[in-house]
Amino acid sequence: ETFSYEKKVSDTKIEMSDIIPGIYTVSVSGTAYDQKGEEYYINGNSVNKALYRGVETVDITLKGLKVSPLIFKEIYFAGSKPPVGFAYFRDQFYEVYNNSSEVQYLDGVYFAQLYPTNATRKLPIWDGGTDENVCYAERIWKFPGDGTQYPLQPGESAVIAQFAANHKLENYNPNSPVDCSHAEFEFFPNNNRLPDMPAINMEHAFYNGKAEMGNLYQFLTPVFGGAFCIFRVPSGSDWDPVNNKSYQAHEVNKSAIKAKIPISYVLDAVECINNESYADAKRIPAVLDAGITWVGKTYCGLGVARKVMVENGDTLRRDNGALIFQDTNNSTDDFERGVVPVLHRYNTGVPSWNATY
Incomplete structure (x- = not known):
């Protein structure tokens, strides 16, 4: 069962009553402003907290992260089922959106797959202890560019495809829900097993202590x-x-090297899990994502998509008509789950430098 409570606070205490005794994940999310008037997301949580008569307080450490102009708009990771065989997973993609009112440049922005790779209730024991000011990455890629080569105007988005092909073709998977042949970027593995598609190649930056991709x-x-x-x-x-x-x-007694990414560098983070039963298996700091999102099935052709902001029944837009998407750094609240994936959903803008059209 889920309980929610919303209140504008000026101190450090919130009181709730009539809570059914049990084991809970308690999450706190909100916004605050610094002395310069800049907005920050405030998040924190306590996982597997026993609440029962006599337990009167739950202490949660809150941390803030500056509101980001660039956000994940849609992620499709579950793969699809082909007509013959069990699984097809080359149609994965990730979409990054300019949610601000100013032009943003993708040049030099990094994309990281965080560690642990899968949701787990047994978090790593790091040699030297856990650094609370970083998140840990398995593999890192980088958007290419000279600094101003790949602008995103307000309301524009860029898709990074695992493999930027039309996956609906017979030689791939006619059951796939997506055509990624117009994706802006691609995670090209630089081998002879897959063709290099017209999408711009992401630059590989880190894996196991090296810049090379490995095998x-x-x-x-x-x-x-x-x-x-x-x-x-x-x-x-x-x-x-x-x-x-x-x-x-x-990790202790392990040799594989992961990368530390300072939390203050992060623009946006999304934590996806197997299903709702893994809500207590968070593996990234709550300040980056106080919640989780999921599809609940594999090879189902479904993904997760960020919600559009609505106020008093009206969809919120910028002065130029660009949609404003909900971003509270809590993926449980911010994303629709189990949706058929769509590149540039809601007809969000395609960058002028996309040469595939």
């Missing part, structure tokens, strides 16, 4: 649901998880 057949993320973030490294930062070991991490 990568395709960039397949979990069909059960992975965790992802986009981030930008501030000018002057020494962040380099390949050459700077202070940004590397490994």
